[in-house]
Amino acid sequence: MSGRLAVVGIGPGAVEQLTAAAAAELAAAELLVGYGGYLDQLPTDVAPGRREAYPIGDEHERARRAVSAAADGARVALVSSGDPGIYGMASLAIDQAAALGESAPELVMVPGVTAAIAAGALLGAPLAVDFACLSLSDLLLPREELLAKLEALAATDIVLVLYNPASRTRREPWEAAVDALQRHRPSATPAAAVRRAYRDGQAVELADVGGLGQLEIDMETVVVVGCSRTRRHGPWLYTLRDEGRT
Amino acid sequence: MSGRLAVVGIGPGAVEQLTAAAAAELAAAELLVGYGGYLDQLPTDVAPGRREAYPIGDEHERARRAVSAAADGARVALVSSGDPGIYGMASLAIDQAAALGESAPELVMVPGVTAAIAAGALLGAPLAVDFACLSLSDLLLPREELLAKLEALAATDIVLVLYNPASRTRREPWEAAVDALQRHRPSATPAAAVRRAYRDGQAVELADVGGLGQLEIDMETVVVVGCSRTRRHGPWLYTLRDEGRT
Numbered sequence: 001m002s003g004r005l006a007v008v009g010i011g012p013g014a015v016e017q018l019t020a021a022a023a024a025e026l027a028a029a030e031l032l033v034g035y036g037g038y039l040d041q042l043p044t045d046v047a048p049g050r051r052e053a054y055p056i057g058d059e060h061e062r063a064r065r066a067v068s069a070a071a072d073g074a075r076v077a078l079v080s081s082g083d084p085g086i087y088g089m090a091s092l093a094i095d096q097a098a099a100l101g102e103s104a105p106e107l108v109m110v111p112g113v114t115a116a117i118a119a120g121a122l123l124g125a126p127l128a129v130d131f132a133c134l135s136l137s138d139l140l141l142p143r144e145e146l147l148a149k150l151e152a153l154a155a156t157d158i159v160l161v162l163y164n165p166a167s168r169t170r171r172e173p174w175e176a177a178v179d180a181l182q183r184h185r186p187s188a189t190p191a192a193a194v195r196r197a198y199r200d201g202q203a204v205e206l207a208d209v210g211g212l213g214q215l216e217i218d219m220e221t222v223v224v225v226g227c228s229r230t231r232r233h234g235p236w237l238y239t240l241r242d243e244g245r246t
Numbered sequence: 247m248s249g250r251l252a253v254v255g256i257g258p259g260a261v262e263q264l265t266a267a268a269a270a271e272l273a274a275a276e277l278l279v280g281y282g283g284y285l286d287q288l289p290t291d292v293a294p295g296r297r298e299a300y301p302i303g304d305e306h307e308r309a310r311r312a313v314s315a316a317a318d319g320a321r322v323a324l325v326s327s328g329d330p331g332i333y334g335m336a337s338l339a340i341d342q343a344a345a346l347g348e349s350a351p352e353l354v355m356v357p358g359v360t361a362a363i364a365a366g367a368l369l370g371a372p373l374a375v376d377f378a379c380l381s382l383s384d385l386l387l388p389r390e391e392l393l394a395k396l397e398a399l400a401a402t403d404i405v406l407v408l409y410n411p412a413s414r415t416r417r418e419p420w421e422a423a424v425d426a427l428q429r430h431r432p433s434a435t436p437a438a439a440v441r442r443a444y445r446d447g448q449a450v451e452l453a454d455v456g457g458l459g460q461l462e463i464d465m466e467t468v469v470v471v472g473c474s475r476t477r478r479h480g481p482w483l484y485t486l487r488d489e490g491r492t
Contacts, residue, residue, distance in 0.1 A: 011265065019359065020269070021262040083363050090371035091484040098479040111359045111367040113265065117329050121255075121357040125336035129387070130395060132378035132404065140487040141375070145403075149376060152402040158378065158395060233344040238337040241386040 002105045005070035005097070007090045009083040009112020013041045013199040017118070022110045025077050033066040034079030034089075041199075042079070049077070063092035070105035083114040087135055087163055116161040119194035119222045122204055124236035126192070126224050131159035136166065136173040147176055154180035159230060159239060162223040165193075178212045181225055185209045190226040190237050193217055206237070248351045251316035251343070253336045255329040255358020259287045259445035263364070268356045271323050279312040280325030280335075287445075288325070295323070309338035316351035329360040333381055333409055362407040365440035365468045368450055370482035372438070372470050377405035382412065382419040393422055400426035405476060405485060408469040411439075424458045427471055431455045436472040436483050439463055452483070 006025040011017035018026075026032070026047040032039060036053035054062045066078040066089075080088035090109050097104040120127045132153050138146050153160055154177070166174040187210030195203040195218070207215055209225065217223060230239045252271040257263035264272075272278070272293040278285060282299035300308045312324040312335075326334035336355050343350040366373045378399050384392050399406055400423070412420040433456030441449040441464070453461055455471065463469060476485045 014267075016267040016270070017265050017357070019257065019263050019265050021260075023266070024262070083359075083366070085363065085366040085371040085373050086377075087374065088371075090367075091374040091486050094370050094479065094482045094484045095486060098482075109367040109370065111263065111363045113329075113357045113359065114363060117331065117357045117360060117363075120329070120331040121336075121355040124340050124355065125331040125334075127331050127379075128333065128337040130378070130380045131332075132376070132399075133373075134376050134404075149402060149404060152398065153378075153404075156395060156398040156402075157391075158380075158399075233340065236340045236344075238340045240337050240341060 003070040003074045004106040005076045006108050007078045007084040007093050008110045011113040012118040012197045029077035031074050031076045038081050063096045067096040083112045086114045115222045118197035125238040128239040133161045135163040137164040154184045157227045159227050160225040165217040190230050190232045192224050195221040249316040249320045250352040251322045252354050253324045253330040253339050254356045257359040258364040258443045275323035277320050277322045284327050309342045313342040329358045332360040361468045364443035371484040374485040379407045381409040383410040400430045403473045405473050406471040411463040436476050436478045438470050441467040
């Protein structure tokens, strides 16, 4: 009598960026659980099931509800933006299912296009040679741990993608990031902010490390910072393993 | 008279992991250019255009051909596995287009599910809290540069995804990676190898840092190495920002 829980990555937002597997799970789900803002991105012909919309910041409760509805026999999609395994709902769902032991429902993760990949595609190919993703949210992580990772990654010559760079009330980690990057990387290193990739209001702002502090950023932005191999050509940012065309 | 070049990420391989946007580009392309092994993953009803298959290792020539056919007026899809911007064809295509200046064709990158995300979904959610992707191929990159990045990332407490861990003739960077990870991370830290995710022959092997050296790896494998926050439950590997369920 146990149901099935699919933790579904819906990509950056536009229905065109859904995988076929994600679309199939959304179409088949009797119950859709997720942050209201993400559910609103899904037309009812794409996701016809009953919806339970949650406010932001209630992730544990959302995961518990999705796991328990599936354990009770429902076919459930827990909706996550981007990829559910990258700053998404997948780890909380596994953690809740683990608590149920034998009565846990069938659980499947459905991958999606994460914000770093969406931003990379709009910019060209900045992530082509090794990169790291780091969230600047210190909501659930000790600030010192975040700053230690930031310092180490800024000092390593790889492309960085910063998720959740700043909110209305939280600017300090971003200021620390700008400071660390300006200490470790040449000012002319290409960088960019991508806001609302593949959604209404999409905006790309190109910059360099010297001008990072002037970028307009918020929770719907990711910031991409190049490495020594990243170059710019017109609107494109791209990173090459070698010297390029021969 | 200029055509259009779409650099299309086909995801890990299965047609179910294509985004709708990627499927639309493949359906509309008159000419498909790509490594033969990737083109073979696309049924002709998905990608009905004429095909030019290239052997592995000819990436510059592939990019040049795709850009030049589009500049001559064709609608071209340059096919890349995973995401074209992550160890894929996008940066070479931009570099070739840059050489054409005013006569460059329209160019669009179509994002896809990269191998790290595919592997993460099969394992659960190991990439949930900050991670880095590093290729261990030293084919086009100085060995010292690779080893410096490896050492710095192994010493930073984030999840690592190692692409191209070893080939038949290249084992040294992998041996250096095992050594660096065993020096910097506790033996019990969860790790895994994922081979051919979402393709025939898919295989997942769970391990820990102490047992990394025993993993079976090749060019179709990615290796995921956890951080201090990564835990294991049954078949699942997952990383949590906080202490988990409350």
